[in-house]
Amino acid sequence: MEIIMSILAGILFSAGVYLLLQRQLLKIIFGTAILSHGAHLLILTMGKLNRGAPPILEEGIDVYTDPLPQALILTSIVISFGVTSFLLVLAYRAYKTNKSDNMEQLRGSDHD
Amino acid sequence: MLQYAVLAPFITALFVPFFFRYIRAIHTGWLILPIPFGIFAYFLSQITTISEGANVHSLVQWVPSLGMDFSFYLDGLSLLFSLLISGIGTLVVLYSIFYLNKNEKLHNFYVFLFIFMGAMLGVVLSDNVYALYLFWELTSLSSFLLIGYWYERQASRYGALKSMIITVLGGLAMLGGLILLTIVTETTSIREMIAASDSVLESPYFTGILLLILLGAFTKSAQFPFHIWLPDAMEAPTPVSAFLHSATMVKAGIYLTARLFLLFGGTDIFFVLVTGFGLLTLCWGSYMAVRQTDLKAILAFSTISQLGMIMTMLGFGTKEAVFAAVFHIFNHATFKGSLFMVAGIVDHETGTRDIRKLGGLMTLMPISATLAFFGAFSMAGFPLPIFNGFLSKEMFFQTSLDLDTTSPLVASLAPFVPAIAVLGSIFTFVYSMYFFFHTFTGKTRGELKVKPHEAPIGMLISPIVLVMFVVVIGLLPNLINGPILTPATAAIFGEIPSKHIVFWHGFKLPLYMSLIVVALGVILYLTRAKWQAVYNWIPGVLSANKAYDSIYNMKFRIAEKTTRTYMTGSIRHYVLYILIFIIGAVGVTLFVTDGFVIETGDLAPISWPEVAVGLVMAVAAFATIMMKNRIAAILVLGVVGYGLSLLFVFFRAPDLALTQLIVETVTVALFLLCFYHLPKLDTGKTTPGAKTVNIIISASVGVLVTLIAIASHSSKSFETIAHYFIKESHHLGGGNNVVNVILVDMRGLDTLFEITVLGIAALGIYAMIRLRDKEEID
Numbered sequence: 001m002e003i004i005m006s007i008l009a010g011i012l013f014s015a016g017v018y019l020l021l022q023r024q025l026l027k028i029i030f031g032t033a034i035l036s037h038g039a040h041l042l043i044l045t046m047g048k049l050n051r052g053a054p055p056i057l058e059e060g061i062d063v064y065t066d067p068l069p070q071a072l073i074l075t076s077i078v079i080s081f082g083v084t085s086f087l088l089v090l091a092y093r094a095y096k097t098n099k100s101d102n103m104e105q106l107r108g109s110d111h112d
Numbered sequence: 113m114l115q116y117a118v119l120a121p122f123i124t125a126l127f128v129p130f131f132f133r134y135i136r137a138i139h140t141g142w143l144i145l146p147i148p149f150g151i152f153a154y155f156l157s158q159i160t161t162i163s164e165g166a167n168v169h170s171l172v173q174w175v176p177s178l179g180m181d182f183s184f185y186l187d188g189l190s191l192l193f194s195l196l197i198s199g200i201g202t203l204v205v206l207y208s209i210f211y212l213n214k215n216e217k218l219h220n221f222y223v224f225l226f227i228f229m230g231a232m233l234g235v236v237l238s239d240n241v242y243a244l245y246l247f248w249e250l251t252s253l254s255s256f257l258l259i260g261y262w263y264e265r266q267a268s269r270y271g272a273l274k275s276m277i278i279t280v281l282g283g284l285a286m287l288g289g290l291i292l293l294t295i296v297t298e299t300t301s302i303r304e305m306i307a308a309s310d311s312v313l314e315s316p317y318f319t320g321i322l323l324l325i326l327l328g329a330f331t332k333s334a335q336f337p338f339h340i341w342l343p344d345a346m347e348a349p350t351p352v353s354a355f356l357h358s359a360t361m362v363k364a365g366i367y368l369t370a371r372l373f374l375l376f377g378g379t380d381i382f383f384v385l386v387t388g389f390g391l392l393t394l395c396w397g398s399y400m401a402v403r404q405t406d407l408k409a410i411l412a413f414s415t416i417s418q419l420g421m422i423m424t425m426l427g428f429g430t431k432e433a434v435f436a437a438v439f440h441i442f443n444h445a446t447f448k449g450s451l452f453m454v455a456g457i458v459d460h461e462t463g464t465r466d467i468r469k470l471g472g473l474m475t476l477m478p479i480s481a482t483l484a485f486f487g488a489f490s491m492a493g494f495p496l497p498i499f500n501g502f503l504s505k506e507m508f509f510q511t512s513l514d515l516d517t518t519s520p521l522v523a524s525l526a527p528f529v530p531a532i533a534v535l536g537s538i539f540t541f542v543y544s545m546y547f548f549f550h551t552f553t554g555k556t557r558g559e560l561k562v563k564p565h566e567a568p569i570g571m572l573i574s575p576i577v578l579v580m581f582v583v584v585i586g587l588l589p590n591l592i593n594g595p596i597l598t599p600a601t602a603a604i605f606g607e608i609p610s611k612h613i614v615f616w617h618g619f620k621l622p623l624y625m626s627l628i629v630v631a632l633g634v635i636l637y638l639t640r641a642k643w644q645a646v647y648n649w650i651p652g653v654l655s656a657n658k659a660y661d662s663i664y665n666m667k668f669r670i671a672e673k674t675t676r677t678y679m680t681g682s683i684r685h686y687v688l689y690i691l692i693f694i695i696g697a698v699g700v701t702l703f704v705t706d707g708f709v710i711e712t713g714d715l716a717p718i719s720w721p722e723v724a725v726g727l728v729m730a731v732a733a734f735a736t737i738m739m740k741n742r743i744a745a746i747l748v749l750g751v752v753g754y755g756l757s758l759l760f761v762f763f764r765a766p767d768l769a770l771t772q773l774i775v776e777t778v779t780v781a782l783f784l785l786c787f788y789h790l791p792k793l794d795t796g797k798t799t800p801g802a803k804t805v806n807i808i809i810s811a812s813v814g815v816l817v818t819l820i821a822i823a824s825h826s827s828k829s830f831e832t833i834a835h836y837f838i839k840e841s842h843h844l845g846g847g848n849n850v851v852n853v854i855l856v857d858m859r860g861l862d863t864l865f866e867i868t869v870l871g872i873a874a875l876g877i878y879a880m881i882r883l884r885d886k887e888e889i890d
Contacts, residue, residue: 001715001716001717001718001719001722002715002716002821002822002825003710003712003715003822003825004718004722004723004726005726005759006817006818006821006822006825007818008726008729008730009817009818009821010814010815010816010817010818010821011730011733011814012729012730012733012752013810013813013814013817014810014811014813014814014815015733015734015736015737015810015814016733016810017691017809017810017813017814018737018806018807018810019736019737020687021684021687021688021806021809021810022684022798022806023684023798024791025791026742026790026791030736030745030749033749033752033753033779034733034736034749034752037729037752037753037756038817040756040772041756041759042817042821044759044760044763044765044768045821045825046821046824046825047832048714048716048825048832049716049763050716050717050719050763050764051716052764053764054764054765054766055764055838055849055850055851056766056848056849056850057838057841057842057848057849057850058848064834064838064850065763065764065765066832066834067834067837067838067841067850067851067854068832068833068834068837068854070765070767070768070851071851071854071855071859071862073765073768074767074768074771074851074855075855075862075863075866077768077771077772077775078771078775078866078869078870079866079869079870081775081778081779081870082869082870082872082873082874083869083873084779085778085779085782085873085877086873086876086877088782088783088786089786089876089877089880089881090880091790092786092789092790093880093881095789095790095791096789101791103682103683103684104682104684107681107682
């Protein structure tokens, strides 16, 4: 199962990177979103999958899945959410101000 | 006591601006004139000590742990240079009092000049190589400031920059050589290095050390091809040219070569480099001097040529040659200093230095003409024993005939050396005559701005003193032999020469060589107009100045071109650089270390619902790329997120599933909220080439991530620490939900700052929206 999930993470990374290389600001934000999904999946996979019960302590259960990667991912999800929403508003503002969302045109001048 | 001699000019420099500001009635120069004179008197008082073979040493600690100390050491060589620096320094300050009037920026001038004087004394007195380097660079810096003294002139700035670049280039090379020397000899003291000279000769770095240090010496002493900064340094005020660019600073390289002579002297490579470049400089400098039309430019090329001659003699490496070099160092300082001052007087009293406009000044300026006569004829080495230049030139010829031919290489080159020496001297004779006769005899050519008249007596004192030395030493050479020259030679060569300067040595070969020089020189001078065209061929387009300028400009062009190629301003390119680097670094490491392993023993069983969800996510991710419609793209992106939360459910992470679900919903909602304002998705076409690159790069990243993930999963080196959290969650944290206990209890700091991130993002979004409102209202 871990190998399949590794491949899936790789696919998500590919898609994310491909979107990052696009000219349109909106697509770049899509790319960061997919990249963070891929990263989260990767962290979870690296902590081994399906080795016991959910990490909520109950009488009579000895084997739980690793809780640490889950805690890390939870932190990461919130942070990437913050960043994605910030980027989204930034993209919206950039588009409004510059009348363009094409990154090839948003280069700035030589003296910036 | 020595350290105060070095310190005194620096301290004086501190007070100069106050003198200039508050004592306006008296020329600032008068107030500080006693300082160099006092230093000169101090060094004079040391002559007896030094000539008896003793030496003076004083130490001021600086950074002892790194072996850096201001360790000053006075022996014959440093005494000669100290006397020149302080003596000519005194004369130059005196001269400058009459040369610069009180409306000039005197506070700048004397500060720079005194920094230079202190630095130069530091160079010649330092025994510690790091202190030597410090003072060395201070001379470069103060020379830069002095050349650029009239900074409103473009030519001054150009000259200052050029000299700075070239001398600092050499200075840095020298620092490299000195550091290598300290590593090889394990000491920072020059005297101890000389004591350990065997270890230097045997060291594998010997050639490197020699090349680096000679590069420093050659750039400072204006040896070919680094001589080009010196003619441009003539933009400095004339007292500066007389002091720095003839008598003292340009001899720093000579000093360094002489000081380290005991380390390098006698080896073939030293002979070839120092004599070779010296002779080349001698010939080239004197050849080029004839071409110049500016009085100071003639003198600049003459200085280059004479420095080449001194270098040559050091390169010869015999006892007599070193003695002759020391003698000529002294002689050159006297006659060249006086000639520069005369050139300054001519400039001052006629308003021009252009030799094509000058002529017939002999009757108008008899004293200056007399001074120039002695200076120029001494410079030419005219065979009359009233000129000190003649005596040292004879010695030069004599030593070129008596090379130490024990080494086969030197023996094979030795026959050519006297011929080249004569060739260089012929041109020396030509430009000396040109300098004197064209300025002071004949008729005035062209209109002069100022009506020429003799200079004030104050301005003439300094050159008169120097010319007195020319004549007195010409007549009584042994006057300075015992007290100054012999100890200096002993300091360079290591043993004491018993040299008596022969006043008139009879009809020997060197005299015939001098006569050849005079005969051919006269012919060449008289037929000057006929062969001037030669300069169109050599140097023609091969001038070192043109090379310097084109290298200098090319450097900027290449730098700009390089930067423009990769700094395109396109974010796509920058992302590509980053990704290609990551792929390269990680991929190569993975390949080289044979890092890929696959271990199938410890895998969870495959369950099909999860595979199906994964498949849907993969398809959705690709669909996000393909979508041309905004709303469809947003929704498909949502599918990836929801798929992920479903996977979290399957993989027993309830909190993650919850959070992911909510976050994905809010993100999609946010996208949809902005939907109306968002731009259309299909703007412009990507070129097929760029598209291929994108596909290759993104596919490689994906493959690399997969490979690393599998490899690292297959090679677990130690157990997870999860047991601790599970065991202690209830006991220490008082909760059963282990993930939550980790988040708020065991690793609560993470959560604190994650909250902060969210807060900052919220504030940022608010600010962006509010700012827009304000702008639009305004």
